[in-house]
Amino acid sequence: MKTLYLDVFSGLAGDMFVGALLDLGVDFRALERELRRLPVGGYHLHVARGKKSDIEGTKFDVHVDGEECGHDHSHEQGHGHAHDHGHGPGTDHGHRDHAAIRKLISESPLNDWVKEKSLAVFARLAVAEGKIHGVPPDRVHFHEVGGVDSIVDIVGACIGLDLLGRPRVLAGTLVDGTGFVRCAHGRMPLPAPATLAILGARGVGISQCEEPHELLTPTGAALLAEFAESFGPMRGVVGARVGYGLGTRENRTRPNVVRALLWDEADGKAAHDWETDTVAVLETNIDDLNPEILGHVLEKALRLGALDAFHTPVQMKKQRPGVLLTILCAEGDADSLTELLLVETSAFGVRRTVAGRCKLRRAFEEVSTPYGKVKVKLGRLDGRVVQAAPEYESCRSVAAQSGVPLKAVYEAAHAAWLATARER
Numbered sequence: 001m002k003t004l005y006l007d008v009f010s011g012l013a014g015d016m017f018v019g020a021l022l023d024l025g026v027d028f029r030a031l032e033r034e035l036r037r038l039p040v041g042g043y044h045l046h047v048a049r050g051k052k053s054d055i056e057g058t059k060f061d062v063h064v065d066g067e068e069c070g071h072d073h074s075h076e077q078g079h080g081h082a083h084d085h086g087h088g089p090g091t092d093h094g095h096r097d098h099a100a101i102r103k104l105i106s107e108s109p110l111n112d113w114v115k116e117k118s119l120a121v122f123a124r125l126a127v128a129e130g131k132i133h134g135v136p137p138d139r140v141h142f143h144e145v146g147g148v149d150s151i152v153d154i155v156g157a158c159i160g161l162d163l164l165g166r167p168r169v170l171a172g173t174l175v176d177g178t179g180f181v182r183c184a185h186g187r188m189p190l191p192a193p194a195t196l197a198i199l200g201a202r203g204v205g206i207s208q209c210e211e212p213h214e215l216l217t218p219t220g221a222a223l224l225a226e227f228a229e230s231f232g233p234m235r236g237v238v239g240a241r242v243g244y245g246l247g248t249r250e251n252r253t254r255p256n257v258v259r260a261l262l263w264d265e266a267d268g269k270a271a272h273d274w275e276t277d278t279v280a281v282l283e284t285n286i287d288d289l290n291p292e293i294l295g296h297v298l299e300k301a302l303r304l305g306a307l308d309a310f311h312t313p314v315q316m317k318k319q320r321p322g323v324l325l326t327i328l329c330a331e332g333d334a335d336s337l338t339e340l341l342l343v344e345t346s347a348f349g350v351r352r353t354v355a356g357r358c359k360l361r362r363a364f365e366e367v368s369t370p371y372g373k374v375k376v377k378l379g380r381l382d383g384r385v386v387q388a389a390p391e392y393e394s395c396r397s398v399a400a401q402s403g404v405p406l407k408a409v410y411e412a413a414h415a416a417w418l419a420t421a422r423e424r
Contacts, residue, residue, distance in 0.1 A: 001273055002167035005234050006224070007259035011176060011215025013247060014153030017223055019060035020245030020260035021160035022047060034159045035152060037109045043148045050246050053255035057244025060156075062149040098126040098140045101151065110155070113166065117158040117226065123332035124222040128197035131335070150219055157223055167262065168276060171228040174204060174221075177211035194218035198225050201331055202278075203354055205231075211253045225331075229276060229356055239263055273382055275359045279307060280334035284347040285314060287322030294323065297344050304340065305333050360387060367420060369412035371402040376417045388417050 006012065006020070022028055028047050035045075046061040096104070105118050126137035133140070142150075161167065176191040183192065191199075191206060195218050199206055202225040206216070224231075240263035247256035286294070294311060301309040307330070311323040325345065329337050331354065338350045360379030367376055375394040379387035390413035399406040 001265050002165050003263055003265055004161075004164070004167040004169045005237065005240075005261040006169065006171040006228070007234070007261065008172050008174060008216070008220075008224070010211075010247070010251065010254050010256055010258065011174075011217070012220030012224060012258050013217040014150060014157060014219040014223065015060045015062070016245040016247050016258045017157045017220065018153060018160055018245065019047075019058040020243050020258050021157070021164060022060060023058035023243030023245060024164065024241060024260055024262050025243070026160045026163045030163055031156060031159055034110065034114070034163075035156055038151070038155055039104060039108055040148055040151055043152060045152075052246050052250070052257050055244055055255045055257050057246045057257055059246040059248075062152045062156075064148050096142055096151075098122065098142065099138050101142065104151075105155065110159075111162065114155070114158045114162050117161070118155045120330065120332065121154050121158070121222045121226050123330065124198050124201070124225055125194065125218060127201060127332045127335060128194045128218070128222075131197050132193050137332070137336075153219060154223070161227065164262070166275070168229060168265075169227040170234070171224050171231050172233065173231060174199065174206040174216060174224070175209050176206055176216045177213045178208050179212045179214075181214045190214055191216065192218055195221045198222050201225070201334070209253070211251055213249060213251065215251075229278070234261065237261060237263055272358075273361065273380075275361060277357050277359070278331065278354050279328050279357055280331045281353045281355050282327040282329065282334065282338055282341065283351045283353075284325050284341055284345070284349065285316055285322055286311075286325055286345055286347060287316045287320045289346045293345070294325070297325070297340065300344070301327050301329075301337055301340060304337060305329065306337060364391065365417065365420075367413055367416040369398070369409065369416050371404055371409055371412060372398040374398055374409060374413040374416075376413055385421070388414070388421075390414055390417075 006017075018031075022031070032045060042065045044063050044065065046059075046063060048059050049056060050059045051057075101122050102119060105115055105122070108115065110118075123137065125142070126140045129140045129142070130137040161169070176195065178190055180187045180189055181192050190208070192214065195216055196206070198218060198221040204225065209215075240261040243260045243262070245258045245260065249256055298309040298311070306327050308328040309326070311325045314322050314324045316322040325341070325347075327337050327341070334352060338352065341347050341350050360381055363378045363380065364375050365378060366373050375391040377389050377391050378385050390410050395406060395409045395413060399409045402409075
């Protein structure tokens with residue numbers, strides 16, 4: 001499995017992230033084609049080789065039509081600039097709220113992984129901004145990250161990782177500069193409030209250095225919080241390909257670049273192609289709650305987006321029987337589901353941890369049974385199917401239409417898939 005290490009000694013912004021992926025070999029034309037699937041127009045892309053403090057790398061820019069770009073339009077072979085002057089949804093240069101961006105991405109023809117990851121990055125930004133301004137995430141109105149350039153940076157970063165083969169991502173220790181940054185709400189000290197909120201929600205530390213400028217932007221922080229499994233020094237890197245994504249400013253104390261290393265795991269163990277992500281684990285011990293309310297809370301948590309919700313019998317202090325109530329959720333949903341537990345149960349506190357997950361690559365196939373067509377969910381590891389399960393809703397629908405027991409449809413679907421698999 002490929003591993004990508006982001007050496008963020010000079011911070012990170014969205015354009016630097018995309019530039020580094022292009023410098024590692026992501027095809028610009030393929031990136032451009034995928035970005036055209038996003039219903040956003042009125043911008044053009046610039047990609048060129050350049051240098052920062054004598055370090056050569058790739059500069060990626062998104063210029064909104066009508067804005068002065070001051071960009072050198074000469075490009076070396078293999079790179080260029082693309083113009084998209086479409087006037088479909090989202091071609092205005094104004095800023096958008098979280099709901100509008102979510103709708104824009106969800107309804108696009110981008111592949112499911114790119115949509116899922118892009119939405120997750122924006123969710124982190126929305127939760128952070130909502131906490132700062134005291135509004136629900138859905139009502140957050142983005143300023144700096146709601147414009148066309150930031151949307152393209154974030155979605156472009158997700159597309160770039162997809163084109164690179166969805167590598168495992170690691171990152172170095174995070175650093176930001178000192179001084180102030182001017183944002184839509186005034187002049188604020190560094191790190192920017194949204195950057196701190198995003199990293200705080202993920203439990204990631206940050207230090208400041210002597211550079212008197214912003215190094216780590218909220219967009220860069222959200223991308224790192226979503227994709228990086230861990231933060232720290234690189235270890236065991238063998239035969240890495242190295243790319244550099246260039247920033248815009250000339251820093252005073254360090255090159256304004258992000259260094260990206262890409263390599264195949266070589267630790268003596270077989271590398272697996274499973275997918276990885278992180279989830280928040282919320283837990284609380286309860287011994288004095290009506291079971292009917294407990295069932296209601298679990299159902300509501302699932303309706304609000306929890307990945308799973310369950311309770312386990314435990315023995316509590318003073319030898320009381322109780323339950324350990326557990327909710328698994330995306331990190332961006334942790335605050336709202338924590339509030340649910342504190343408001344709707346008898347809990348006085350909720351423990352929160354972040355856990356890494358390894359997931360089989362999933363796909364669906366349709367099989368024919370005597371009762372009708374049924375979907376089967378497949379889990380693949382290293383190119384082979386290791387799990388095959390008839391999909392519940394599909395089986396239930398077929399059972400209801402044909403008037404047979406649900407169990408019979410399950411068995412028929414599983415047998416049909418096994419027969420199909422043997423023929424391959």
